[in-house]
Amino acid sequence: MPLSFAEASATTRPLHLVEADSAAGFLAGRTAAERAWLDAAGFQGALGKLVLLPGEGGAPSGAAFGLGNAADRARGRFHVARALGELPEGDWRLEGDVAAAGAEESALGWLLAQYRFTRYKSAKPSAARLVPPAGVDADLICAIAEGEALTRDLINTPASDMGPAELEAAATELAKGFGAEARVIRGDDLLTEGFPMIHAVGRASDRAPRLIDMRWGTEGPRLTLVGKGVCFDTGGLDIKPALSMGLMKKDMGGAATVLGLARMIMALGLKLRLRILIPAVENAVSGNAFRPQDVLTSRKGLTVEVNNTDAEGRLVLADALAFADEEVPDLIVSMATLTGAARVAVGPDLAPFYCDDEAIAGAILAAGAAVADPVWRMPFWTPYEALIEPTIADLDNAPAGGMAGSITAALFLRRFVTGTSRYVHFDIYGWQPKAEPARPKGGVGQGARAILAALPGIVGA
Structure with a gap:
């Protein structure tokens, strides 16, 4: 569904944002009738507290919403x-302590x-629409929201409707x-x-594995986004228990996130040469599934001993x-x-x-804090x-011991980036x-929003 703002009009009603510390001043500035109404509702600016203000004919003339204090926020x-679910139909504008809310x-x-x-x-859409606050770049916000909605x-x-072919279709539709x-x-x-490791992981499924390679832009720095597209992960022959398999439709979340980020970048027309690589597979169980202790030779030539077929994501990402x-x-970013x-x-x-470059890491941390994308x-x-170096191959896809699992996975992936390209890896949920x-x-x-906000400082986009 399209996510968009309302246009200001004579019928737009105010949503007063009120910090707890400024509640007394806000109440003092209301009419006697409104003060009595707000006092009866116990409104003191507590975080999340919303009170509709009475207007002529019984229709609300506006609303007050509590922001609490900085520690609450x-x-x-x-x-x-939070106010969206409680406000009646109509267009609203923010007033009051807008800066405190952000x-x-x-x-x-x-x-x-x-x-x-x-x-x-x-599902019933929200009936309350917002007029963008003054000074906000509405086009930027809409582009970000639409990218997030795609993700x-x-x-x-579910995987029944989002296998490798369907993920390919989503990517090609976005490209068009x-x-x-x-x-x-x-x-x-x-x-x-x-791409032998992408093939090895995906060959057991009757839905063929694939590598999606998408390009956009003809000028500017080169940014390559690599997203894990495991459309469903049974764990392979090292099969997952039922409880662990329950959310595995989301194992293509990296691919979904880079496609959402790509949509933001393209919608905003950033001066970049953008490339998106998605190894799209289903990690299934059949007679030709790859096995524990198999040794695979990667695109880079490094050999990998498979000590757990459920550590398949790093294998397909390695080739990509x-x-x-x-x-x-x-810059290369994997998600x-x-x-x-x-x-x-x-x-x-x-x-x-994970990132070895201090300037890039600092820019991403600062951007994440600034745009509420922690x-x-x-x-x-x-x-x-x-830990990732076994005895019979160059690399181990699943070191024994269970310690530092996210770090060893990131180190595994770093082996496939030479060091000439700057590299950031995200291990998301x-x-x-x-x-x-x-x-x-x-x-x-x-x-995605942290990366988008950091791009000007990282690559000059």
């Missing part, structure tokens, strides 16, 4: 989006809160919409064109990263729902990332390199386990 984000964050949160996944079940739609779609070019290598052609690195772009270890380390809300830097801890403001339960993008 630090415990979450997109607070103003004008850009509030505007984006409002649009993101309008998102509904309606492929299989109708959510792709992740929320923005005049991009897309090339796809499928099935056994992966072997002849030098090696391919990306051959072109030596200015993947890669390890449970990352969730144990930082939980579902933070997007951990990220956390993790270390490429070189002393752990020995891609799922909102319970509804929060602007984030319904289900698929969610992580890190």
